[in-house]
Amino acid sequence: MTHIISILNHKGGTGKTTTTLNLGKALNLLGQRVLLIDLDAQANLSQSLGVEDEALTVSDSFSSRIEQLPIKELSESFHLVPASLDLSAIEPGLYANINSYFRLKTLLHPIKEAYDIILIDCPPSLGIFTQNALIASSSVLITVQAQYLALKGLNTVKELVATIKDKLNPLINIQGLVVTQTNHTKLSKDILSTLRNSFQQKVYTTTIRQNVAIAEASAHRKDVFSYNPESFGAIDYMNLAKEIML
Numbered sequence: 001m002t003h004i005i006s007i008l009n010h011k012g013g014t015g016k017t018t019t020t021l022n023l024g025k026a027l028n029l030l031g032q033r034v035l036l037i038d039l040d041a042q043a044n045l046s047q048s049l050g051v052e053d054e055a056l057t058v059s060d061s062f063s064s065r066i067e068q069l070p071i072k073e074l075s076e077s078f079h080l081v082p083a084s085l086d087l088s089a090i091e092p093g094l095y096a097n098i099n100s101y102f103r104l105k106t107l108l109h110p111i112k113e114a115y116d117i118i119l120i121d122c123p124p125s126l127g128i129f130t131q132n133a134l135i136a137s138s139s140v141l142i143t144v145q146a147q148y149l150a151l152k153g154l155n156t157v158k159e160l161v162a163t164i165k166d167k168l169n170p171l172i173n174i175q176g177l178v179v180t181q182t183n184h185t186k187l188s189k190d191i192l193s194t195l196r197n198s199f200q201q202k203v204y205t206t207t208i209r210q211n212v213a214i215a216e217a218s219a220h221r222k223d224v225f226s227y228n229p230e231s232f233g234a235i236d237y238m239n240l241a242k243e244i245m246l
Contacts, residue, residue: 002112005119005175006133006140011153012124014143015180017044018214020121022233025223026241028078032116035071038083039104039133040123041091046082049074050221059086061107062094069107079115087129094128101128101168105136126160134164139175141244144195146181146188146207151195178240180208206240208233 007020020036028034038045038058046052056070058081072080094100104120112118120133134140140161144150158174165172177199182188196203208214213231217224224233 002115003117003139004108004112004137005117006122006130006137007119007143008122008130008133008140008157009143009150009153010124010126010130010157011150014145014150015178015208016040016124016143017048017121018218019141019143019178019180019208019237020045020119021048021218022214022224022237023241023244024117024119025078025225026237027117027245028075029225029238030241030245032245033077033114035079035081035111035115035118037069037081037104037118037120037133039087039129040083040121041085041087042123043083043085043087045121046080046084048218048221049080049223051080051082054082054084057082057084057086059084059090062087062100062103063090069111071111087123091128101131102135104132108136126156130160131164134161134172135169137169138171139173141175142177144177144179144191146179146183146191148187148191151191174202175244177203178206178208179203181210182207183210204240204243206236206243208236208240211236 007016009016024034024036060066061069069081072082074080122130122133142157161174179192209232211231211233213228214224214233217227220227
């Protein structure tokens with residue numbers, strides 16, 4: 001059965017895109033057939049993979065210009081649905097049609113069984129594209145920076161997931177929280193402690209340490225495993241992938 005995971009936080013800078021890319025690659029290296037979906041108009045996931053100026057993107061699927069998702073093969077069993085700035089342009093027109101909220105679920109239905117895991121990089125908002133992702137998903141992975149301000153708003157995310165579960169997708173659950181940009185400071189340890197007190201076993205044991213290789217890999221349009229497989233970033237994302245697969 002395909003596992004569809006929305007990677008979510010309505011704040012920017014929490015590591016959603018980095019996690020979608022590198023967790024996806026780690027899962028692929030562990031033998032999983034993986035599809036990444038870029039639902040962010042900034043298209044950072046697509047750009048981080050060197051995919052730009054594509055003739056067709058997910059915007060064309062949402063605008064019904066095409067009736068399928070444009071899938072780009074990055075390597076065998078590791079694929080991407082790219083995004084573009086056009087997502088911002090079409091968003092206002094989607095709210096008037098109730099079927100627009102189910103568009104991604106409809107588009108995934110005929111292809112999802114070709115993959116073991118589908119990861120959706122959600123935009124830093126709780127608008128129609130994030131709601132599409134949640135309606136289509138079986139679970140949610142929330143990325144949280146190891147900073148106090150990052151803790152604010154987590155209840156808003158929880159409430160949205162609870163509403164979607166109650167009204168539109170009874171199968172969805174919060175799979176877990178992954179803490180990013182951790183270090184050895186007291187602040188980082190305090191935040192981890194606070195999260196584990198609040199969310200208990202939902203907080204993954206694996207955290208993603210601050211590591212320059214992650215940013216460098218993105219700048220070189222690569223995942224961290226292709227760029228530096230011995231880096232802390234590669235080690236942490238592989239450990240997270242193994243923890244998710246348990």
